Amino acid sequence: GENVEQHPSTLSVQEGDSAVIKCTYSDSASNYFPWYKQELGKRPQLIIDIRSNVGEKKDQRIAVTLNKTAKHFSLHITETQPEDSAVYFCAATIYGNNRLAFGKGNQVVVIP
Amino acid sequence: EPEVTQTPSHQVTQMGQEVILRCVPISNHLYFYWYRQILGQKVEFLVSFYNNEISEKSEIFDDQFSVERPDGSNFTLKIRSTKLEDSAMYFCASKGGTDTQYFGPGTRLTVL
Numbered sequence: 001g002e003n004v005e006q007h008p009s010t011l012s013v014q015e016g017d018s019a020v021i022k023c024t025y026s027d028s029a030s031n032y033f034p035w036y037k038q039e040l041g042k043r044p045q046l047i048i049d050i051r052s053n054v055g056e057k058k059d060q061r062i063a064v065t066l067n068k069t070a071k072h073f074s075l076h077i078t079e080t081q082p083e084d085s086a087v088y089f090c091a092a093t094i095y096g097n098n099r100l101a102f103g104k105g106n107q108v109v110v111i112p
Numbered sequence: 113e114p115e116v117t118q119t120p121s122h123q124v125t126q127m128g129q130e131v132i133l134r135c136v137p138i139s140n141h142l143y144f145y146w147y148r149q150i151l152g153q154k155v156e157f158l159v160s161f162y163n164n165e166i167s168e169k170s171e172i173f174d175d176q177f178s179v180e181r182p183d184g185s186n187f188t189l190k191i192r193s194t195k196l197e198d199s200a201m202y203f204c205a206s207k208g209g210t211d212t213q214y215f216g217p218g219t220r221l222t223v224l
Binding site for chain 1: 145147157217
């Protein structure tokens with residue numbers, strides 16, 4: 001089955017700087033890649049997703065890039081703010097109603 | 113905005129006891145999922161449910177686990193005889209006509 005790895009496990013950035021989290025996946029059939037943000041004690045919330053027919057998607061300060069050849073995708077957060085501090089999970093699946101295979105999560109800490 | 117809800121938020125049980133975790137998916141969604149997250153580990157897929165039957169299950173979802181949609185709104189996960197290693201956060205998710213799986217806040221299960 002699909003195996004998703006996330007790096008680094010913890011990332012500390014100064015407020016205003018950029019944060020980048022990388023994920024790799026194993027199954028070349030995977031074609032849908034969501035990113036979830038989980039604040040302490042709250043539910044995972046989808047923040048951005050990308051399908052395999054595009055290489056990049058942007059939503060305000062958040063972007064996701066996908067490299068199908070290398071089987072990795074990355075989350076980019078620009079101009080980080082304290083409220084960006086959270087655990088970020090990447091996932092991969094084959095589009096449809098299938099299971100999500102999650103990475104282990106990254107703790108992002110934005111230092112004011 | 114509609115949300116997935118889960119009850120209870122925390123369940124403590126003795127080893128060997130049965131537990132039922134409850135979820136109310138978003139009302140017009142048709143696909144339902146259970147995931148779990150053991151402390152410090154990845155979010156893992158357990159089971160997906162569509163059209164009143166299991167559509168996919170993982171190797172974790174053995175005979176001790178069952179799911180049910182007893183009425184038009186609830187979706188339950190039953191663990192027949194809990195083990196210590198069942199201690200985890202259990203997330204319910206639901207999906208409508210888009211790619212996005214919406215997660216509930218989770219139930220923390222502690223098996224003593």
